[in-house]
Amino acid sequence: MTPYSSSEFILSDYLMLDDNCVDHHQESDQSQSTESSSVTFNDASHGFDGAISSNNNMLVKCKNGNKRNKTELERPRVTFRTRSELEIMDDGYKWRKYGKKAVKNSPNLRNYYKCSSEGCSVKKRVERDRDDSSYVITTYDGVHNHESPFTSHYSQISFVQPDAA
DNA sequence: CGGTTTTGACCAGCGC
DNA sequence: GCGCTGGTCAAAACCG
Numbered sequence: 001m002t003p004y005s006s007s008e009f010i011l012s013d014y015l016m017l018d019d020n021c022v023d024h025h026q027e028s029d030q031s032q033s034t035e036s037s038s039v040t041f042n043d044a045s046h047g048f049d050g051a052i053s054s055n056n057n058m059l060v061k062c063k064n065g066n067k068r069n070k071t072e073l074e075r076p077r078v079t080f081r082t083r084s085e086l087e088i089m090d091d092g093y094k095w096r097k098y099g100k101k102a103v104k105n106s107p108n109l110r111n112y113y114k115c116s117s118e119g120c121s122v123k124k125r126v127e128r129d130r131d132d133s134s135y136v137i138t139t140y141d142g143v144h145n146h147e148s149p150f151t152s153h154y155s156q157i158s159f160v161q162p163d164a165a
Numbered sequence: 166c167g168g169t170t171t172t173g174a175c176c177a178g179c180g181c
Numbered sequence: 182g183c184g185c186t187g188g189t190c191a192a193a194a195c196c197g
Contacts, residue, residue, distance in 0.1 A: 096168085096169060096170085097169075097170055097171080098170090098188095098189065098190075098191095099171095099172090099187095099188065099189060099190080100170095100171075100172075101186090101187065101188070101189095103186080103187070104185090104186065104187085110187085110188095112188070112189075114189095116168085116169085123188095125188090166197100167196105167197095168195105168196090168197090169194100169195080169196080169197100170193105170194080170195070170196090171192100171193085171194070171195085172191100172192095172193090172194100173190105173191100173192100174189100174190085174191090174192105175188105175189080175190075175191100176187105176188085176189080176190090177186105177187090177188085177189100178185105178186090178187090178188100179184105179185090179186090179187105180183105180184095180185085180186105181182105181183090181184090181185100
């Protein structure tokens with residue numbers, strides 16, 4: 001299964017780093033608002049303020065003033081908001097589904113995946129946008145300790161923050 | 166036959 | 182302390 005073959009696959013409409021956020025303060029300027037303008041997720045349970053980008057311009061938004069100081073200390077979290085019909089996005093890693101839940105803020109189900117590589121405890125959550133069911137929100141939790149065939153392909157996108165490690 | 170998905174149960178954190 | 186909610190486990194079913 002390689003959904004990348006579908007031309008509708010926009011890589012990332014929305015990208016967010018949760019903690020250990022690198023500073024990108026210029027996101028309000030470059031919002032070209034080409035297709036969907038600034039999306040605000042105030043109703044989401046996490047209460048982050050959103051910033052969007054066009055297809056290739058990935059924006060990173062962080063929230064500093066939150067009281068998150070638990071297990072997320074060294075757990076980078078990246079959230080994609082992707083327009084896709086398929087919820088399964090093959091990012092080069094092998095994921096094993098281990099759970100499915102109906103969350104309160106969304107009528108859709110949330111799926112839980114774990115990296116099936118041994119020793120790699122990266123998790124990811126996949127759910128549909130509660131407002132736009134054509135969008136899929138994918139949250140990656142952690143950093144892979146191994147390579148993937150897609151590493152070179154994504155090498156220009158550095159998700160790993162140096163402070164996190 | 167081995168790895169993955171499914172699905173309900175279980176558990177932990179949080180608010181009241 | 183209790184109930185709600187999100188996250189995980191694990192056994193059975195499923196699939197190549």
